Amino acid sequence: MTETTEVVVIGGGYAGVMAANRLTLRGDVRVTLVNPRASFVHRIRLHQLVGGTDGAVVEYREVLGEGVRLVVDTVARIDAAGRAVELESGGTVGYDYLVYAVGSGSADPSVPGAARYAYPIGTFEEAQRLRPVLEAVPATAAVTVVGAGPTGIETAAELAEQGRRVTLVCGGVLGPYLHPRGRR
Numbered sequence: 001m002t003e004t005t006e007v008v009v010i011g012g013g014y015a016g017v018m019a020a021n022r023l024t025l026r027g028d029v030r031v032t033l034v035n036p037r038a039s040f041v042h043r044i045r046l047h048q049l050v051g052g053t054d055g056a057v058v059e060y061r062e063v064l065g066e067g068v069r070l071v072v073d074t075v076a077r078i079d080a081a082g083r084a085v086e087l088e089s090g091g092t093v094g095y096d097y098l099v100y101a102v103g104s105g106s107a108d109p110s111v112p113g114a115a116r117y118a119y120p121i122g123t124f125e126e127a128q129r130l131r132p133v134l135e136a137v138p139a140t141a142a143v144t145v146v147g148a149g150p151t152g153i154e155t156a157a158e159l160a161e162q163g164r165r166v167t168l169v170c171g172g173v174l175g176p177y178l179h180p181r182g183r184r
């Protein structure tokens with residue numbers, strides 16, 4: 001008889017879902033995915049949530065393989081010696097292997113005033129906070145997007161498409177990661 005290997009995946013974003021789904025292709029692996037929210041956040045659509053053209057949320061049943069057990073909770077602690085994760089709700093889930101896919105965060109804003117007056121959009125909650133603010137101001141209100149990496153460029157484009165007056169503030173080069181033709 002083959003033994004079942006227990007895998008816990010922390011984080012149900014793109015990386016966690018892909019890893020969990022891929023692991024279910026093996027019959028001898030049981031996968032548990034732990035994520036704080038009951039729905040999948042389409043992080044790459046958060047600028048559209050801000051602009052009101054997409055909700056940026058998809059039901060897990062649409063993206064998660066049938067064999068994956070979803071636990072809606074936050075991992076508060078990893079007990080590596082005991083091979084278990086401790087959940088914020090108080091329970092634990094044991095594992096043989098652990099996948100750590102909790103995503104990335106934004107750097108703390110270093111510009112004076114940014115923490116108080118600017119709206120970050122790196123997480124679902126942050127994007128949700130900005131949406132009603134934009135809805136409440138006149139369509140002619142000037143919007144300044146600071147940072148011309150992909151998120152800044154996409155956000156500026158999204159809002160400009162809606163007819164808003166957008167200024168995009170970048171460093172020395174707009175989208176330094178882009179090919180010159182793409183940048184043009």
Ligand SMILES: Cc1cc2nc3c(=O)[nH]c(=O)nc-3n(C[C@H](O)[C@H](O)[C@H](O)COP(=O)(O)OP(=O)(O)OC[C@H]3O[C@@H](n4cnc5c(N)ncnc54)[C@H](O)[C@@H]3O)c2cc1C
Pocket residue numbers: 010011012013014015016034035036037041043044045046047073074075076101102103104121122123150151154
């Ligand atoms: C507005 C915007 C536009 C973007 N556009 C693009 C694009 O066009 N193309 C592109 O390639 N990338 C884009 N990105 C970047 C992309 O979204 C990230 O690279 C991607 O989301 C990373 O995937 P991930 O699975 O590592 O993390 P995430 O998608 O952030 O998922 C991490 C998950 O882990 C969960 N989690 C965190 N802590 C815990 C915990 N303690 N316990 C349990 N769960 C936890 C989170 O709630 C979340 O569900 C964009 C980002 C933003 C903000």
